[in-house]
């Protein structure tokens with residue numbers, strides 16, 4: 001962690017040195033007498049420090065992976081319990097395992113309501129959580145550390161304020177939740193159920209919320225890649241959401257949980273589950289949404305079906 005701290009320190013100091021003053025000038029240039037050369041010098045400082053940070057981060061991640069105490073037999077057992085992962089190629093499984101090792105290193109797993117979180121449980125959660133970010137890396141899971149696991153569904157009591165400013169205590173049953181800048185909370189019975197391919201996967205759902213929250217509250221609009229078109233995303237998701245609400249209002253079951261019709265954030269999270277588990281259903285009903293998720297996750301689960 002020391003090397004990571006050094007790299008972070010270099011980056012933040014580079015940013016401070018090259019900070020612009022109230023006139024928009026780079027103060028480093030005036031302080032040291034080379035205002036005209038300052039932009040190119042700061043550009044170089046930025047490039048060098050970013051390269052150094054990336055190199056150190058990669059080196060540290062490799063070291064964590066190589067020193068992992070989890071045996072191949074334990075990984076084989078964990079993979080075998082999640083049929084969904086059998087669709088992956090050998091290379092994808094290898095990269096998924098490496099991401100899972102890093103998640104196990106970076107996150108803290110805590111049991112709630114008396115649950116003792118075992119190693120097979122953490123391996124299952126880490127593998128399922130790695131699937132959405134297989135080709136994205138773990139950047140989207142930064143800024144929080146804890147995964148809380150309940151044995152089954154849970155019903156937290158919360159204080160809410162209604163539109164008239166009156167406070168109420170509410171209690172609703174949940175199988176999982178993701179807090180902004182806070183923990184991911186999972187029920188183990190639903191997480192274990194993630195091994196069955198039925199279009200429902202609690203871990204993918206809650207971790208999709210985390211990806212969505214990277215640019216603020218979960219709203220079904222995560223930060224897109226530079227090669228994606230935000231207009232195309234909005235059109236595909238708005239049209240799909242409106243149509244799906246209509247399907248649910250008419251009582252029509254198309255194999256996608258109507259929980260997705262409750263709000264845009266849930267539409268994104270639920271359809272992410274369907275995208276990975278039942279891409280055929282998503283493609284059949286909402287091809288434009290499938291196409292956007294394929295670009296966002298940089299994966300094509302439909303092609304894996306053969």
Ligand SMILES: [Zn+2]
Pocket residue numbers: 205209265266269
């Ligand atoms: Zn949700």
